Amino acid sequence: MAHTYTTDVLVAGAGPVGLTAAAELRRRGVSCRIVDRLPARLPFAKAVGIQPRTFEVWDRMGLARTALEAAVPMRGQFLYVDGVEQPRIDLSVPPEVPYGFAALPQYETERILDEYLGGFGTEVERGTELVSFVQDADGVTCRLRAASGAEEELRTRFLVGCDGAHSIVRKGLGLSFEGGAFAEEYMLADVRVDWDLPPGYALRAMHLGGDGAVDDVLVCIPLPGRGRYRMSMMVPPELSTAGQAGAGSDGITHGLQSGRGPESADIQAVLDRLSPKPTTAFDMRWTSVFRISHRIVDRYGDGRVFVAGDAAHIHPPTGAQGMNTGIQDAWNLAWKLALACEGAAHPGLLAGYDAERRPVGEEVVGRTVRHAVEGMENDPDDPATLMLREAQLLVGYRGSPSVDPTGEGGGPRPGDRAPDCAGLTGPITGYPMRLYDVLRERDHVLLLYAAGFAPGPGLDELVRTARESAGGRLEVCLVLAADADADANAMIEADGRTLPTYTDSRGEFARLYAVEEPTAFVIRPDGYLGARLSPPDPQQLAAHLAKVFATSPPN
Numbered sequence: 001m002a003h004t005y006t007t008d009v010l011v012a013g014a015g016p017v018g019l020t021a022a023a024e025l026r027r028r029g030v031s032c033r034i035v036d037r038l039p040a041r042l043p044f045a046k047a048v049g050i051q052p053r054t055f056e057v058w059d060r061m062g063l064a065r066t067a068l069e070a071a072v073p074m075r076g077q078f079l080y081v082d083g084v085e086q087p088r089i090d091l092s093v094p095p096e097v098p099y100g101f102a103a104l105p106q107y108e109t110e111r112i113l114d115e116y117l118g119g120f121g122t123e124v125e126r127g128t129e130l131v132s133f134v135q136d137a138d139g140v141t142c143r144l145r146a147a148s149g150a151e152e153e154l155r156t157r158f159l160v161g162c163d164g165a166h167s168i169v170r171k172g173l174g175l176s177f178e179g180g181a182f183a184e185e186y187m188l189a190d191v192r193v194d195w196d197l198p199p200g201y202a203l204r205a206m207h208l209g210g211d212g213a214v215d216d217v218l219v220c221i222p223l224p225g226r227g228r229y230r231m232s233m234m235v236p237p238e239l240s241t242a243g244q245a246g247a248g249s250d251g252i253t254h255g256l257q258s259g260r261g262p263e264s265a266d267i268q269a270v271l272d273r274l275s276p277k278p279t280t281a282f283d284m285r286w287t288s289v290f291r292i293s294h295r296i297v298d299r300y301g302d303g304r305v306f307v308a309g310d311a312a313h314i315h316p317p318t319g320a321q322g323m324n325t326g327i328q329d330a331w332n333l334a335w336k337l338a339l340a341c342e343g344a345a346h347p348g349l350l351a352g353y354d355a356e357r358r359p360v361g362e363e364v365v366g367r368t369v370r371h372a373v374e375g376m377e378n379d380p381d382d383p384a385t386l387m388l389r390e391a392q393l394l395v396g397y398r399g400s401p402s403v404d405p406t407g408e409g410g411g412p413r414p415g416d417r418a419p420d421c422a423g424l425t426g427p428i429t430g431y432p433m434r435l436y437d438v439l440r441e442r443d444h445v446l447l448l449y450a451a452g453f454a455p456g457p458g459l460d461e462l463v464r465t466a467r468e469s470a471g472g473r474l475e476v477c478l479v480l481a482a483d484a485d486a487d488a489n490a491m492i493e494a495d496g497r498t499l500p501t502y503t504d505s506r507g508e509f510a511r512l513y514a515v516e517e518p519t520a521f522v523i524r525p526d527g528y529l530g531a532r533l534s535p536p537d538p539q540q541l542a543a544h545l546a547k548v549f550a551t552s553p554p555n
Helices: 016-027 052-061 064-070 106-118 168-173 264-274 322-342 351-374 383-390 435-439 457-469 508-513 538-545
Strands: 005-012 032-036 076-081 128-135 140-146 151-161 177-193 201-208 214-222 228-234 255-257 281-297 305-307 444-450 474-480 501-504 519-523 529-533
Touching (some): 016 032, 016 322, 128 168, 151 168, 151 322, 201 264, 214 264, 264 281, 281 351
Parallel strands (some): 151 305
Antiparallel strands (some): 214 228, 255 281, 519 529
């Protein structure tokens, strides 16, 4: 065995989910290694849809601008059935949501996250795989194998399995992975076409058989580059991988399959049958055959070992939910692990990862299977709700052990996503800011809203309680009502420090958060409300923070 190294967290798998976990851990100062059995990133446009909520995640990390500049907008979808155009689907979100839908090939997502991680001095250890692990009360002993065959034993505090549908981590934990598989196989191709469909729109063209069921389908998702699309379509019999090797020793068939890939003629044949306009495919970068399963684990972790992304849930790609859900798994887990590595986490905080994320995974698996079988157009939700759900803006954690009871009243409640809003002005800036500008690259934030803040014992006690209960890991910001005297409140001090102060000049914060009276909001690092206290009460605040932080966290 090679020399034993020690690190706080080992991340197995360097796809978008593993890279997100490692990047968030390193951003928070946690030592971390990330390994991947592949020698290099794959140049495949597998997962391509980026949801608005994922951009919000990247915004909080300080990564959104880079991703936005690399992506292309997704404005909607054209739908054709038996050559007849159906009502167009337009993708839109409410005006207070800062980001829309986009497309970004997975190889670009991985590049961006990889380079971001490298900025913290951590590189992916490629050609290195996790072979086995054993955990005990104090840590996890992992065995790694390099491409050369050399083995290393690594001792780490925690292990995170982001190692895909055939996860070694999931198998090592003995987690069940219940579900099934679709009989259909699909071809994937990254190609260019010469049609004149409006840019930014996907295309779905279907043919119905005599029984009314879909027997032929073409789905085209726009990619960066003029006329470039990631296309998927049913596999002709001669390219079927059914019965071939490649499903894995666990019998799970999901993702890209081995064997002869489709050729240009195979792609062109489908376009000739289903494209609404005559077109020619060219400049093909890659093709593959893809198979789909739908499964989810019985729990997202055990002890010091956790799973995320495809290691925890796999499902149809309908609605581009998979990678986005996995990225949010990783982000939810990373901030909790960071506190645990510092010894600053409540003993039950890490258990909240399963309590919060597994219901999300169950809902996504169920919904994407329904949409794959019945069509998204037959979803019972009204169009506005469906759009918000697909954008992952309705994901929430009400009932989580680490958030307060939801209580009564309007506006977002504990466990809900903290909405963005515009129109916040400061005493120096000459332009309005968004709330997410204030929250960017911060961790826990106590946001105090009122018509005005008078320095004094009450405010001092609240701010002191916040800081002491969180061990200095919580920042306090003030938001003044639109009619407040901003100049009089420009230099508010509490507990010996000047507090960042913003004015809700357009009243958007008050409207979206449904507040009229003084209210305190605890906003978690992942952008969800942990508590809503009206009026702000130090004892209630301390009780909430005790659900998140250790009773006596280190200074």
